[in-house]
Amino acid sequence: MCDQPTTVSLGRQPKRSANVCYKCNTAKPAVKIRHTFYCQPCFLIAFNNKFRSRIGKAFKLSTTKKPRVLLALSGGSASRALLDLVSNFSRLDYEKEDKQKFEKFVVCHVDESCLFPNSASNAAKIQEYVDAAGIEFSRVGLEEVFTSDDAGHVLEVSPQSSFISGDVRAHVVASDASPLDKLLALFTATKKLSAQEDLLGHLRSTLLLREARRHNCTLVLLGDTCTRLAIRVITMTSRGRGAALPVELNDTSAWLGG
Ligand SMILES: [Zn+2]
Numbered sequence: 001m002c003d004q005p006t007t008v009s010l011g012r013q014p015k016r017s018a019n020v021c022y023k024c025n026t027a028k029p030a031v032k033i034r035h036t037f038y039c040q041p042c043f044l045i046a047f048n049n050k051f052r053s054r055i056g057k058a059f060k061l062s063t064t065k066k067p068r069v070l071l072a073l074s075g076g077s078a079s080r081a082l083l084d085l086v087s088n089f090s091r092l093d094y095e096k097e098d099k100q101k102f103e104k105f106v107v108c109h110v111d112e113s114c115l116f117p118n119s120a121s122n123a124a125k126i127q128e129y130v131d132a133a134g135i136e137f138s139r140v141g142l143e144e145v146f147t148s149d150d151a152g153h154v155l156e157v158s159p160q161s162s163f164i165s166g167d168v169r170a171h172v173v174a175s176d177a178s179p180l181d182k183l184l185a186l187f188t189a190t191k192k193l194s195a196q197e198d199l200l201g202h203l204r205s206t207l208l209l210r211e212a213r214r215h216n217c218t219l220v221l222l223g224d225t226c227t228r229l230a231i232r233v234i235t236m237t238s239r240g241r242g243a244a245l246p247v248e249l250n251d252t253s254a255w256l257g258g
Contacts (some may be wrong), residue, residue, distance in 0.1 A: 051085045068104040070217040075126045078224030108138045146179035
């Protein structure tokens with residue numbers, strides 16, 4: 001046996017002391033990201049710069065190519081952080097409208113209070129929040145998925161799918177009931193919680209894409225987090241949809257385009 005004392009690796013060590021900010025080297029740190037400590041102002045600057053670099057490369061933006069952008073805002077911390085980042089980026093260094101990064105920037109909130117009555121006051125607060133930032137706001141109720149001519153296509157499913165039964169689909173689409181009644185009937189007929197969650201996500205995506213088309217937006221930004229992506233990986237793999245993961249998890253995807 002070797003007499004040398006065993007050294008145990010503790011992984012990657014901090015770049016700087018935990019007692020001082022890595023950037024300004026003076027303030028007390030408030031945030032730790034990947035073994036690096038930042039004070040709050042330095043963290044916000046670093047985070048915005050990182051986002052600016054990533055989004056510029058991902059969307060290949062230029063002064064002559066300005067996309068029309070729709071951002072989905074649920075009101076949660078992730079989508080509010082995304083709104084702040086995109087809002088800062090879209091008006092970066094410029095006050096004049098013709099110098100802004102996007103040709104159009106719209107924030108869309110899908111109001112789900114018809115299913116979750118406790119969230120009824122959220123939409124008004126979100127609108128207030130977006131209006132204060134001077135950004136165009138679009139609010140759409142979840143039941144409005146049945147107000148369009150393409151409502152029948154919203155519930156198109158494969159014959160083998162257990163997602164929604166054909167009878168339920170026919171009843172909901174053909175019925176003369178109000179959009180809200182149709183929505184409630186659909187969720188009542190969908191018994192499994194996981195299926196209800198899938199259905200909600202599907203209807204939400206449908207409405208966001210419809211709003212994006214209505215505003216002629218070519219980009220839809222979603223505030224996904226690493227936790228949600230991890231959940232999606234496990235969910236899709238368990239359903240045998242692993243082949244679609246590279247597309248679903250990419251920075252940009254035309255998967256839902258058309
Ligand atoms: Zn600092």
